[in-house]
Amino acid sequence: MATRTLGALVVLLLAITICEAASVFHPISDSHRSAASELFTQGSFDSLEKAYEALRSFEVLGIDKPDIRGATCKSVVEKLGSSESAPKDLFYALKVNSILKCGVKKEVLEGIASRLKAVVNGASSLLDIYYSIGSLVLIKDQTSEVDVLLADADGVFRSIKSLSQSDGRWRYSSDNPQSSTYAAGLAIEALAGVVSLASSEIDQSMIGKLKRDVSKLFDSVEKYDDGAFYFDEKVDQSPLSTTASVVRGLTALAAVTSEKLKVPGEKILGLAKFFLGIGIPGNNKDFFNQIDSLASLESNKVSVPLILSLPTTVLSLTKKDQLKVKVGTVLGSSAPPLTVKLLRAFSSGSKDASIIASQELKFDKESGYHVLDVLPKSVDVGSYIFVFEVVLHDSEDETVYTTGGLAQVDVFVTGVINIENAEISVLESDKSVETQKKLDLAGENAVSLSANHLQKLRLSFQLTTPLGHAFKPHQVFLKLTHETKVEHIFVVGNSGKKFEKILDFLGLVDKFYYLSGSYDLQLTVGDAVMENSFLRAIGHIDLDLPEAPEKATRPPSPAVNPLLKYGPKAEISHIFRVPEKLPPNHLSLAFLGLLLLPLIGFLVGLLRLGVNLKNFPTSAVPATFGILFHVGIAAVLLLYVLFWLKLDLFTTLKWLGLLGVFLLFVGHRILSHLASTSSKLKSA
C-alpha cells in the first residue's frame, strides 16, 4: 500500500516538475491534421457557416477536402439565388464559394452586390455592415466583372468609425452602450474592407485615426506568465474567439494600408503563442478560430512571428543527447536564414551566474534543426534555464519577421548518479560496530541483521553527479515495515556527498509500539533528473524490543482498504408488499349469487304471507309525505354509497344533516298520520 503511494508520489512530483517546463510552444503539426479529420465529420457541413469553418481549416492545414462539394455547392447556389437571404447567410455562402468555386452566375452576384450596397448605406448595426462589406469584398475577390465599389466609401467609413469608443473598443450599434473587443475586431476588418472597396482614396487622416484605435486596443491586451498575449471579453465571447476576431481585423487592415502598422513584435508573437498554447481544441468553432488566426498571422504584413521550439527539453548526459532547436513559423514552415545563439544557461535555483559561455548553434540543413553537438563540459545534471537569441541574417527580414527578442526555455539535464560506499551496520550504544554489511544499491540486496533496543542501526551511502559534485535528490527515504504491516518512514539526511541515517532504537521503542520481530527495510532515492532512481528492498532486521508497559500506545489498526471505505455500496434491494392472495374470480361471483338467495327467499316469503300496500294512505297529502319519506331514506342510502365510493366524512355528514332534517320532518308527519288512523281504528 504505502509502497504504491510512495511510487505514485514520485511519479506525481516528476510530472509536476516536467509540467512547469511546458512553456515551449510547438508549431502546428501532423497531430493537428489528424485531429481535424476526426473533428470535422459529416455533421460539420450542416450549415454553410459550419461548412466554411471546416473547409477553411482543411485548406490551411493542407488536407484533402472530403467529398461534399455537390451538396454544399447546391445550398450555396440556393442561398445566393434567394432574394430573402440575410447578409450573414450571403457572407458564409460567398466564403464557401471562394473555397469550392461553385460557379455562381455573374447576374446573381450583381443582384447581390446592389442589394448589399443598399444595406451598407442604410444599416446602423455593426454586424449588418460587417457581413455586407465582407460579402462585397468576397465578390470582388471572386470576380472582377461585378461592380462592387462603394461610391460613398468615406461616409460608410465614418458611420462605422462613429461606433468606436475611446479605449479602442467598439459598440455593436449606436443604441447599444456596451462596448466590446470582439466587435472591435469585426469593425476593423469591416473598415479594411471599406478601404479596399473605395472607388476613390479614403481620407488618410481617417486611416491615421483608425491606426491609433488599433494601438489603443493593443494597450488593453492581457498577458500570461509564459509570454502569451490575448484579448479578453467580459461577456458573450471566449478569449479565443475575441482574440481571433482582433487578429483577423488586424491582418485585414495591414493588408490594405500602404503604411506599416505599428504593433510591437513581442505582442504579435505573444498572440501566436496564445493560439499555439491552447493545444488542440475539442470543438469545431475553437479549432477553426485557432487555425484561421494562425494562418492570418503566418502571412500578415505587420510582422510574421517566428516560433522557437525544442523537440525535447530533457537531455540525457548518458546518451549524449544533442541540444536541438527549431525555428519556424506558426504553421511549421521553415524560417528565413538565421542563427540561433545559446546566450546563457543558469541553474533554475540560482539565476545569477551563467554556467556556460555564449555560443552559436550549428544549422543542419537536412533536418532543419539548429544543433549544439556537445553540451558544454560544465553542464551537470539538474534543471536549467537556457536563454536563446535568434538573429536573422538578412536585415530586410527583420522588418517582416518578429522573433520576440530572447527566448527562455526550461531544460532538464539528466544523468546517472553514482552511489558509493553504501553500507548498513548495527552499532552498540558506545558506537562500536557490532555487525557491518556492504550494500550494492545498484543491484539486489538481502541483508539480514538483528538488534535489540540498546543498539543502533546506521545506513550510509554517497551520491555524486557525473561531474563529481554532491547531489541531493528530492526524495531519500528509509522505510521499515513490521510483519503486521505497521510502517515507519524516515528521511535520510545528508551532509555534502554523504547520506547517513542512524536509528537509535532506545528512543524509538515507543514509536515502534514495542513491536518485536522482523522489519523489512526499503530505501527510496528519487529525483526528476536522476536516471537511476530506485525504490528497493535491502533486506530485513530482527528487532528485540522490551515488553510494552501498560500505558503504551497501541499500534494503529491496519489501513482500511479505500475501495471498501469509499467504493460503491452494496446495492439496496427494495422489498415490496406482496399482494394478498385473492380467490378465483368465479368463486367470488358464485357467492355473490348465493347472497341473492336469502333476498329472493325474503321476497317469496313476503308474497306467501300476502303482504300488501293497503295500509298506504290514499288521501293526497299523507301519500305525498309517505312517498317523500321513502325517497328520503333512499337518498340517505345513496349518500352512503357515495361516501363509500368517493366522498369524505365531512361532506357526507353535511349532506346527511340536511337530509336528516328533511327525513325527520316527513317521517314524523307520515308516522303520526299512521298512528292517528290506527288509534281511530282501535277506538272505533
Added chain:
Amino acid sequence: MVKPSSSSSSTSQDALALFNSLRSAYSATPTALKIIDLYVGFAVSTAIIQVVYMALVGSFPFNSFLSGVLSCIGTAVLAVCLRIQVNKENKEFKDLAPERAFADFVLCNLVLHLVIMNFLG
C-alpha cells in the same frame, strides 16, 4: 326387535306432533311480526353465507368482511328489537306506538350503516 322400531316411530311422531303444534301456534302470530321474522332470517342467512365465504377463501380484506357481517347482524338485532316493541303480547311496551318503534328502527339503521360505510374502506 319391535320395541326400538316402535319407539323410534313414536319419537318421530312426537317430533311431528311438536312441529305441527309449533306451526299452528306460529300461524296465529300477526303478519307484521311474521314479516319481521322473515327479515331477521334473511339478514342472518346473509351473514352466514359471508362467514362461509370467509372460511373458504380467507379473511382478506378483513374490514370489508367485518362490515358485511356486522351490517347483517346489526340489522337482525335491530329487527329483533323492533319485533319486541311492536308485539302486542308484550305488556312492557304497551304504551309505545308501533310507528314510534318503526321510526327508532329506521333511525338506528341509518346510524348503523353510516358507521358500516365508514368502516368498509
